[in-house]
Amino acid sequence: MSTSYDLIVIGAGPGGYVAAIRAAQLGMKVACVDENTALGGTCLRVGCIPSKALLESSERYYEARKGALSEHGISVGEVTLDLPALLARKDKVVSQLTSGVAFLFKKNGVTPHHGRGRLVGEGKVEVTSAEGSKEVLTAKHVLIATGSVPATIPGVVLDGDRIGTSTEALSFPQVPEHLVVIGAGYIGLEMGSVWARLGSKVTVLEYMSEFLPAIDTEIAKLAHRAFTKQGLQIQLGVRVTGARVEGDRVTVTYEEGGDQRPNLGPNQRTVEGDRVLVATGRRPNTEGLGASELGVKLDRRGFIEVDDHYRTAVPGVWAIGDVIPGPMLAHKAEEEGVAAVEHMAGLPGHVNYDAIPGIIYTHPEVAGVGKTEQQLRADGVPYKKGTFPFSANGRAKAMAETDGMVKILAHAETDRILGFHVIGPHASDLAAEGAVAVEFSASAEDLARSVHAHPTLSEVVKEAALAVGGRVIHM
Numbered sequence: 001m002s003t004s005y006d007l008i009v010i011g012a013g014p015g016g017y018v019a020a021i022r023a024a025q026l027g028m029k030v031a032c033v034d035e036n037t038a039l040g041g042t043c044l045r046v047g048c049i050p051s052k053a054l055l056e057s058s059e060r061y062y063e064a065r066k067g068a069l070s071e072h073g074i075s076v077g078e079v080t081l082d083l084p085a086l087l088a089r090k091d092k093v094v095s096q097l098t099s100g101v102a103f104l105f106k107k108n109g110v111t112p113h114h115g116r117g118r119l120v121g122e123g124k125v126e127v128t129s130a131e132g133s134k135e136v137l138t139a140k141h142v143l144i145a146t147g148s149v150p151a152t153i154p155g156v157v158l159d160g161d162r163i164g165t166s167t168e169a170l171s172f173p174q175v176p177e178h179l180v181v182i183g184a185g186y187i188g189l190e191m192g193s194v195w196a197r198l199g200s201k202v203t204v205l206e207y208m209s210e211f212l213p214a215i216d217t218e219i220a221k222l223a224h225r226a227f228t229k230q231g232l233q234i235q236l237g238v239r240v241t242g243a244r245v246e247g248d249r250v251t252v253t254y255e256e257g258g259d260q261r262p263n264l265g266p267n268q269r270t271v272e273g274d275r276v277l278v279a280t281g282r283r284p285n286t287e288g289l290g291a292s293e294l295g296v297k298l299d300r301r302g303f304i305e306v307d308d309h310y311r312t313a314v315p316g317v318w319a320i321g322d323v324i325p326g327p328m329l330a331h332k333a334e335e336e337g338v339a340a341v342e343h344m345a346g347l348p349g350h351v352n353y354d355a356i357p358g359i360i361y362t363h364p365e366v367a368g369v370g371k372t373e374q375q376l377r378a379d380g381v382p383y384k385k386g387t388f389p390f391s392a393n394g395r396a397k398a399m400a401e402t403d404g405m406v407k408i409l410a411h412a413e414t415d416r417i418l419g420f421h422v423i424g425p426h427a428s429d430l431a432a433e434g435a436v437a438v439e440f441s442a443s444a445e446d447l448a449r450s451v452h453a454h455p456t457l458s459e460v461v462k463e464a465a466l467a468v469g470g471r472v473i474h475m
């Protein structure tokens, strides 16, 4: 196998593998180093993909069990859960997709090197295999795409069994009787939903006193109500301070007051469960990478500092994805990977950070792109708002999925769409229209006058755009 390349990508997650393929398309000789033989990174192996497989399966089980099909005139007998089969399906989806990346590498001429990559000099990457053998690869460019790892909190020690991260929560061997989730962010809400649907009692302990403060407040309120109705017991404004395992039980200690009164002290409470999911965020994965030793600068929180072309402080060393600042999202990493290698090739790569959709794949799904209403208010931007509920949409009625709405925020004078928010069925897919609208600087009028097929959920988008101008038709 060759050891000399134009580009070595460290990390085969969505950021790294997409960058490697794009670089190969641009004529570079590319290697991609990853310590896992299954390519695809956290997203494909233990993140986005397996969690979506479980969300899909658990939703079907939940619907069958709660009798949702009876509304359609369908009655089912006793509904039972075969958890090993459900988990095996998830594993199959993962292995199909990780082999898909291997196939794409082959097709595009990207050489995978299995082992742990470490920068040992400018343009030099040492790869240590699982067996301990070492080889040094050289290249003109090195792209760091090593992603992130779960961040823990003081007092809570992961034991890989009773107290785990999303990785363990993707494969619990039994449905927990009581799952205590620390953190009401993306992972906490998605994995909490999965196990609640499969029958667990789920308590979510969240430090912030506001639910999902980063998303549009109006949408967050609807989400809070929906998740609570589904049985997630969400406690806001509480700070978890410890977790103790005794046999198969875990006692979690927390203080009420959270971000309001962080030094509350003696007002400690406990909750006992049989499993704990720590979902308190992730941190950049730079340990043992040799980056800072080489002169790559890290910021205060450990993220790699890059310029707007994704160049680090060391010539020829670039970084993208979760290791650099910004939202830790697969699609953000992908776009950065493409832009970085295009810059390497002398092309004008670019990522529009105002048009990155964020999605929570719960039921209902929650999605948004652009500014939230509270951001516009805080920035003093004059805006108009249009909302439209799924309950007034024919397709949503036919699907019996009428909860939620689309909300569009447009500049009061120019009508330019500044924010696009959805809670409801297929919000994740509908958000694509919002992302395109924001990317193309569309006006609400542009969306309102675009033909949307009938009957589709996308008509809710059109109506919300019409609502910006005060002229909805179907309400």
Ligand code: NAI
Pocket (backbone or CB within 6 Å): 048, 153, 182, 183, 184, 185, 186, 187, 188, 190, 205, 206, 207, 208, 238, 239, 240, 241, 278, 279, 280, 281, 282, 327, 328, 329, 358, 359, 360, 361
């Ligand atoms: P997150 O940042 O979304 O949420 C973590 C939550 O934990 C925050 O709300 C925080 O206030 C809370 N927290 C922190 N310390 C706490 C304490 N001591 N007690 C109680 N609560 C505490 O992080 P999460 O959910 O772990 O996800 C990690 C990353 O993975 C995120 O950046 C997210 O972007 C990404 N992700 C994205 C998904 C998607 O796009 N659908 C799905 C899953 C993960």
